[in-house]
Amino acid sequence: MRKKEIERIPYLGLKKISRKKDVKYIGVTAVKIVGNKKHLFLEVYKNKKESKMVPVVRIILTEKEFWNYFPKTEQWTRQKVEKDGGYGNYIWGEKAVTWEQIEKENVLQSTEDLERIKKFCKIKIPVYYEARWWQYIYKHEDDLATAARIDREHRKFVRRQEALKDRMSHTAKLPEKRILEYADRIYFHNKHHLYYKKCGSWAKIACSKCGGVTDARWRDGISYESQFQKHTEEPREGKSGKCPMCGAVGTYKCQGKIKGEYSKKIHLFLGQRYKEDGAVLRYVEIEKAWTLGFIEGNDGPEMYNAAEELSGVEVARAYFEPGKKVQIDYHKHDLYRNEDFWDDCNLYGLANIDIKAATIMPETYEELKNTIFRYSGLKEYDEQAQEVNPIRYLQNYQKTPQIEILAKLGLSEIVKGINEGRTGIIVDASAKRLDALLGIRRERTKKLIEEKGDARLLRVLQIEKSLDQHWTEEQVNHLRETGLDIAHIAFVLNYMTIQKLLNRIEKYAGCAYETNCGRAVANIRNTAIIYIDYLMMRERRGYDLHNTVYQQPRDLSAAHRQMVTETNREEVKKRLEETEERYENIKKRYRSLRKEYCYEDATYLIRPARSAEEIVMEGRLLHHCVGGNGYLSRHNEGKSYILMMRFRKEPETPYITVEINPEQKKIVQWYGERDTKPDEENIQSWLDNYLEKLKSGTLQEETSEMMTMTA
Incomplete structure (x- = not known):
């Protein structure tokens, strides 16, 4: 929009003011050509003689754009006509209360102005009340803002998808076979299962390695033929044995304790070089599943095969490049299309993909030698810690390169604390010496290294330096x-x-x-x-x-x-x-409230609280919340009242606290000690009877009679 050229266009001016006292603002419109484009000019003037020449605001609309110009401040803004979409809150005046007031205060100079606005603002949603002419403007602006937002989001999405495709194209192929072999050897220990079912001297055995099922004698027989039969050791749950068919070593599992499939999962990190000197860390989930198949036999379910399967899936990739923030892509599944895909953002809520600490494959360090992390100290820290999240470590390394030295000095506890986000560990991030970095005395570094950066020791040493103390070891x-x-x-x-x-x-x-x-x-x-x-x-x-x-x-x-x-x-x-x-009104109102709410019979009495102090002590003695500011404020303002119900023989001993609504003559709630309701049925019946007398106006009469009888 050509703002300077628009500023040079003279104001339309207000031909005459309205004699109606309710009118505060008058709108004037015109369609002008600026830069070969049609522009709708809407100028809003105050309904005053001295304001006929200069408007409060000039609103400029085009087919694809809108701006507001305020002559008083000479500022351009992109606000919509209704500020923040507020009811009766417009950019040219004060906020109104009712629709009737809004329509009376804001008018157009003539019907031609309304027709001009309607013709220019071709909105999809109709305006049902033409007296609210500003809604044509607002909806036109809202359509433009929505279209612009959708366009921005689309361009942003396209850029993200292009960047995602670029990352995928420069990512090396995942060595699946090597990862599975490594996981099976290191974590699953080439583990196989031998499922068995004993029947006398015989056992039926199913091997997950070869998948076969066979019968073998585990106890020696006395017949001549038994010496030529297939023999095996006695199968026992959890013990190791050899498959009679393929000879594989496996763990015995009783058929009766197996229900379908059993599996175990582990995670691994694999680091690779990315582009010139960047790095990508790949988070892989490995699963090994053992399955026993059954078939219905004459004597119930019988084993007919066994199997094991080792599989893996890449869960996430973290890309590191010089001078850029880390980008993590996630592997997802589309249920509607039934296909996997990569995305540059995580899932939400409970389905959030969590990257946890896991083992780093050895070839990672060889790959990182030619990247920006060649001196990161990740390998040294991995040797000290049980499991590491290298993505978090390298993110912290980019922020605080000194953790390389901490890792190489063996201060694994300190590095762990930094990775977990603990504050106060790094005192001076720009320091080059270890003592200055951690805020300890120089002579203490040797002790800290000997104790591998113990977190509690570090805190004591930091306190010693901070308080300028010299303590013994x-x-x-x-x-x-x-x-x-x-x-x-x-x-x-x-x-x-x-x-x-x-x-x-x-x-x-x-x-x-x-x-x-x-x-x-x-x-x-x-x-x-x-x-x-x-x-x-x-x-x-x-x-x-x-x-x-x-x-x-x-x-x-x-x-x-x-x-x-x-x-x-x-x-x-x-x-x-x-x-x-x-809350001084509580004390002042006591006498008047006492005349209305006080009542007693042979067993109980009930009365309003005498003061705010009494309400607070009631809450403390009965251990409930009546002493809070909310109850005190409502009683003080007369919105609800706190009544004390006690035994007639012990009038100063707290028993039941009642909150009553004075307008509806209704009990809001009542509680005894620790928010309990002692003798609930009896107390509730007594309070219901009390309310009936209160509503009927007979409360004071019965109280007077009771006092007379007692006297």
Whole structure:
């Protein structure tokens, strides 16, 4: 659209304003030729004398494009007439409330303007109310925006498909035979099954290797003919044996324990060179299935064959190229066309294809020597870890090339943490030295390497450097067992040395450090957390922690419980003060509500809550949620009321809490302790009777009679 040329076109101007008081905006239209194309000009003016010459907005429409020009700010926008598709929210004015108001406030200068808009905006969906003339514009704009979006998405899809075809054309052929042989040898150990069924001295045996079924004697006979019969060892479940037909070694499986097919799956990674110096990592699923076939015989199901099949399918491919993000393609199946295909995006939800750690085939490293990952350290890390996800490793290597050094130094735990996405491991990503990279003291690197980058040790060493401390090796080892973080240690160092802290934790735990006992380590960590929590609560309550009496309680558990009680008491007091101030209407309305809702009989009494404080305590004592802000707010505003139901002989002991709707005179809910309903049938009947009296207006009369009889 030729914006500069359009800006030079004079405004259409408003011929006259409307005398109707409700009219706020008037639209004027014209069709003009700009650059050999028809343009619909819609100018919206304020219904004021001083606004007749300059519009609020000039809307320009063509067959395939639309723009808005605001003279006041001299800005062009691509907003639709209705902002965000909002009801009554237009780009030239304020948001209206009703359709009637909208139609009165926004009008066209003449009927010719409406006909011009209708003729130019050839919309597919009709507009049923011509007074809403702006909907022609909006639907025309919406059609253009939809068409443009579809066109963009189509072009994007075409580019993606072309890129996918290019990747597939440059991907080497998968060596299926070599992969299957490797998997069968390494993972399935050329495993075969010998299915058997005993019958006296004989056994029927089916071999999954050769597929044959034969009868063989497993116990020696006494007859002359038995020495010429086929013999085998006694078949036993789970034991190894030889097939009497082909001699293959297999594992015996009892026929009665086999139900159809049994299979086992494993995954492998194969890395290959891609294009010049890129790499593709291929994730392959291998499955070995053993099947036993049955046929109906005279004495029930009989084995008639056995088979085994080794198969594989490529699940995903990860492409790495210099200067580009990793692209992962996924192998999918189309149920409608019943065919497999490759796609450049994953599935969704529970069907999401997950690439997990698996074994890397040895030839991968030879292939990677001529790629950007020739110095990645993947081979060294693979030798240290049990299973690796090389895709994730190489992604992290591209972000943090220093993990090559970490892998080659044997710091497998640190590399594992980086691959799992743990934060705080890398302190300075631009550092070239190991100590600066990990944020530890230089002299500590040897110990870290000796312990293969133990994660807890690394955290202690990082805390030591961060707090500018110099700890002994023994202190480092003991701190590692406590599991304390930097905030805890920094807090404690304000009042004691690190050695005093370690000594007290050991004393309170009753366990020595470095025992390699799981229970002892767990006890030390638990004690450390309790001790630090105790000290922090002491400090928050204003105690002087330089006093050794507070630092070293005789019984840590008892002292901790005491501080928890004090802290909770303070929190409750603060909560009560806040609610009493915030929901003051509850207290003010009590007397008037009491006259309406208070009732008692020989067994129970019910009354409204006296204050916000009482509602909060009701919730705490009965352990339910009535003390929450939602209930307090509704009672305070009169939307619903909280009633206390108690035994008449114990009027101050909480029993049942009731929420009632004052308009409908209906009980919303009622609960006792811990959201239970004690004596539910009896209580529900009593409350139903109470509601009947409340609705009939006889509640106060019966209450007065009851009080008189009692007196």
